[in-house]
Amino acid sequence: MDGRDLVRSVKRFGPLRGMREARTAWLRRGAGSAQPERGPERARVPGAVREALPLPGGGVVRFARSELRIVVAAGGAVFCGWDGAEPLPSYGLAGRPPEADPRAGLEPDKDGGWRVVSERVTVEVSRHGAVEIRTPGGVVLRRDLPPRWWEPVAGGPARWSLRSEVPPDARVFGLGGRASGVRLRETSYRLWNGGASSAVPAPGTEEDAPHISMPVQTVVADAGTHLVFHDTTWGGKVTVREGEEGAGSGHDRPGTIEMRMDGGPLRCWVVVGSPARVLSGFAQLTGAPALPPSWALGRHHAGGPAADEHGVRELAEGSAPLSAVHLGGGPDGPFAVDEGRFPALGALAKDLAEDDIRLVRVVDPAVTAGPEGSVHGSGSAAGVFVTDADGTEVRSPDGSSPAGRAHPDFTDPRARAWWAEWYEDLAAQGFSGVWHEPEGRAAAGSPGGAVPLSAPRVLEGRGGDGREAHNVGGLSMARAAYEGLRGCRPAERPFVVSRSGWAGMQRYGGAWCEEVPAGWQGLRAALSLVLGLGLSGVPLAGARTAPATAAGGGPLPPGAGGEAELLLRGVQLGAWLPLFLTVGGPPATGPYADAVAAVLRERERLRPYLVSLAQLSRLTGAPMVRPLWWGCPEDRALRDCEDAFLLGDSLLVAPVLTAGARRRTVRLPRGRWYDTVTERVFEGPGTVTVDAPPERIPVLARAGTVLAVAGADGAVELEVWAPAPGRKGGGLVVRDSGDGWAEPEIERYATGWADGRVVVERWAGEDRVPVTTGLRLRGPVTGTPPGPAS
Numbered sequence: 001m002d003g004r005d006l007v008r009s010v011k012r013f014g015p016l017r018g019m020r021e022a023r024t025a026w027l028r029r030g031a032g033s034a035q036p037e038r039g040p041e042r043a044r045v046p047g048a049v050r051e052a053l054p055l056p057g058g059g060v061v062r063f064a065r066s067e068l069r070i071v072v073a074a075g076g077a078v079f080c081g082w083d084g085a086e087p088l089p090s091y092g093l094a095g096r097p098p099e100a101d102p103r104a105g106l107e108p109d110k111d112g113g114w115r116v117v118s119e120r121v122t123v124e125v126s127r128h129g130a131v132e133i134r135t136p137g138g139v140v141l142r143r144d145l146p147p148r149w150w151e152p153v154a155g156g157p158a159r160w161s162l163r164s165e166v167p168p169d170a171r172v173f174g175l176g177g178r179a180s181g182v183r184l185r186e187t188s189y190r191l192w193n194g195g196a197s198s199a200v201p202a203p204g205t206e207e208d209a210p211h212i213s214m215p216v217q218t219v220v221a222d223a224g225t226h227l228v229f230h231d232t233t234w235g236g237k238v239t240v241r242e243g244e245e246g247a248g249s250g251h252d253r254p255g256t257i258e259m260r261m262d263g264g265p266l267r268c269w270v271v272v273g274s275p276a277r278v279l280s281g282f283a284q285l286t287g288a289p290a291l292p293p294s295w296a297l298g299r300h301h302a303g304g305p306a307a308d309e310h311g312v313r314e315l316a317e318g319s320a321p322l323s324a325v326h327l328g329g330g331p332d333g334p335f336a337v338d339e340g341r342f343p344a345l346g347a348l349a350k351d352l353a354e355d356d357i358r359l360v361r362v363v364d365p366a367v368t369a370g371p372e373g374s375v376h377g378s379g380s381a382a383g384v385f386v387t388d389a390d391g392t393e394v395r396s397p398d399g400s401s402p403a404g405r406a407h408p409d410f411t412d413p414r415a416r417a418w419w420a421e422w423y424e425d426l427a428a429q430g431f432s433g434v435w436h437e438p439e440g441r442a443a444a445g446s447p448g449g450a451v452p453l454s455a456p457r458v459l460e461g462r463g464g465d466g467r468e469a470h471n472v473g474g475l476s477m478a479r480a481a482y483e484g485l486r487g488c489r490p491a492e493r494p495f496v497v498s499r500s501g502w503a504g505m506q507r508y509g510g511a512w513c514e515e516v517p518a519g520w521q522g523l524r525a526a527l528s529l530v531l532g533l534g535l536s537g538v539p540l541a542g543a544r545t546a547p548a549t550a551a552g553g554g555p556l557p558p559g560a561g562g563e564a565e566l567l568l569r570g571v572q573l574g575a576w577l578p579l580f581l582t583v584g585g586p587p588a589t590g591p592y593a594d595a596v597a598a599v600l601r602e603r604e605r606l607r608p609y610l611v612s613l614a615q616l617s618r619l620t621g622a623p624m625v626r627p628l629w630w631g632c633p634e635d636r637a638l639r640d641c642e643d644a645f646l647l648g649d650s651l652l653v654a655p656v657l658t659a660g661a662r663r664r665t666v667r668l669p670r671g672r673w674y675d676t677v678t679e680r681v682f683e684g685p686g687t688v689t690v691d692a693p694p695e696r697i698p699v700l701a702r703a704g705t706v707l708a709v710a711g712a713d714g715a716v717e718l719e720v721w722a723p724a725p726g727r728k729g730g731g732l733v734v735r736d737s738g739d740g741w742a743e744p745e746i747e748r749y750a751t752g753w754a755d756g757r758v759v760v761e762r763w764a765g766e767d768r769v770p771v772t773t774g775l776r777l778r779g780p781v782t783g784t785p786p787g788p789a790s
Helices: 003-013 015-034 275-286 309-317 345-354 375-382 413-429 466-488 520-535 562-574 593-605 607-620
Strands: 041-044 049-055 058-063 067-072 078-082 106-108 114-117 122-125 131-134 140-144 148-152 159-166 171-174 187-191 216-221 224-230 236-241 255-261 267-273 299-302 324-327 358-363 431-436 496-498 510-513 541-543 580-583 645-647 651-653 663-675 681-691 699-702 706-710 716-721 729-734 746-754 757-764 767-770 775-778
Touching: 049 106, 058 106, 058 114, 067 122, 140 216, 140 224, 171 520, 216 275, 224 275, 267 275, 275 607, 299 593, 309 324, 309 345, 324 431, 345 358, 345 413, 345 431, 358 413, 375 413, 413 431, 413 466, 431 466, 466 496, 510 520, 520 541, 520 562, 562 580, 562 593, 593 607, 593 706, 607 706, 607 729, 651 663, 706 729, 716 757
Parallel strands: 299 324, 299 580, 324 358, 358 431, 431 496, 496 510, 510 541, 716 775
Antiparallel strands: 041 148, 049 058, 058 067, 067 078, 078 267, 106 114, 114 122, 122 131, 131 140, 140 159, 148 159, 159 255, 171 216, 187 236, 216 224, 224 267, 236 255, 645 651, 651 699, 663 681, 663 699, 706 716, 729 746, 746 757, 757 767
């Protein structure tokens, strides 16, 4: 970067951001091996259309300087690939792409363009390369303008940009989840996975790069909902600008989404329909979510007493419900046991399992350099670590070893197979699952990165470097762990949670987000991250909602003031997310100790409901935690709600996200809702005010719903909430079939009123059988149902 470039940056971005852009460019230049120089580039656009070749499901449209392949799959998903890009090879897709719809075909359109008409979607291509996605009725959902490429004159991968227009009322979600808010608005977002050493990003800035970023956009508008998956693993930036509807005689200004990618194929998949349909279609493309073992949906704990065997036993003997304890690796590597702290780990794991408590191993992707016979020695002999172009093993600094740490290349099938073998040792030690830490930040413009981006990577045999492989490192590591655990314990479902990943990571397990700001802002960020991951195809997710300064995510001792309330509200929020982890010591005594104990018991009571949601997510791809607009995306007010969420179809959770709040307002979807504690009745759609004392956060149940809960004796019972007058309800229940692979039966229930009382029936084929036992009836179950609360 010279002086003229600096002046241009300041003029374009303003003084502060301009200097930051200049500094980034200078570091990239100085990093050398971290960010190779591109040299002179040549710009290119598709040009005018020349011809088209119809094929089953679509065809190929050839332009003067490019070509576009369009295929409409039998399920309605649309594939668009430029410059000869095909669906495979892909890290995002699970197996073969879906078959083309034989009823759809390429046909001439007006003004020299072409179109593909199918049952669920219409695709129109202009004569200069613009692509429109329309509903079957002809309403435009998305319009991609002609793309633009910049090709190095000396050869190499081209970077590209694509600008898309969406309806002015549209709201954009996804990108793997962002701490700045589940609704993506008026800013730029990096498509680059942060590393373990990353600082907490500033929300709403280009530095908002979490450990899990995905090129997945879910767009909701009056015209309909659609999901777009840009299947390229390279880094890039997405800039979102919301539209505006014209007032009076003014013109509408469409929303825009601009993608600027550093390389990779320009290809995408588009799924159109209701929110449930688009997430189901995305799961069919990228793989069904892995089903966790039932114990994984209870409370996890890390830190504090878990530092040694004695502390773990004391933790397990406590009165608070507990399902799993997380233990870190030893000083000799990610798979070694610290025998000083855990002299009898196998006996400990066996004793805990008798109390239905499991051990989970925290695994770092880097391996401390060691002698022959160690983990590192084995990997070096197998040639599975990342090396420089000259074959020298890449090492990152390690404070405990002057030799540094080596990094397996998880895009190499040989490395995954070698890594998976070590999980047999973890299983033999008594561990039932693994928790993956992210790799240290790779050098994306900084010379101090863990792995230089110029280092060669295998990429399944295709070859490449870290620019293409970095984002899928966590995904590939999760795959190795899943296959390793399934191989050594074929009768049990593996439990794998990753703090780094990419599109399709749900095939191997769940996601955990640690990078949240401090204070009350962190609670909003945690909720945004989990909601965003769900809308990006990862239903099993959680986030840190309370720092480790307090016991079990609970309150600090008396005298801690507002910090105690923050920690209480954090554990209350975390207990309603799919993955629930507490950190620190045992539950502290203090003004909120009883409230912490109560929420831990409530989490355990709801575990059967979470098991049902996990099973249904596997079958449908629907997230367990959903935005309020999930069932009614046409409600514009709900699209802007970011401070509450739906847990499945049955429950609405309104966490307390501000200090000192004892009441809060909640925007309700349509229908009748009950306060689960007071049983007050509320009617939606509309805004209501509910009580939020320190003892609990507001949780509302949908009228007529049926959900599975644990009874006082631990047995599963059905909690039934009375339907509204003259209305019916129901629910789906999937009971825990153990931690194996047996396919459970899905129980379907219906609720209604008969002879002045609530009746519950179970579907048995085409018939309905009355249910009279194992019920916990809530709300007004006899007489005349009351009206809503004022």
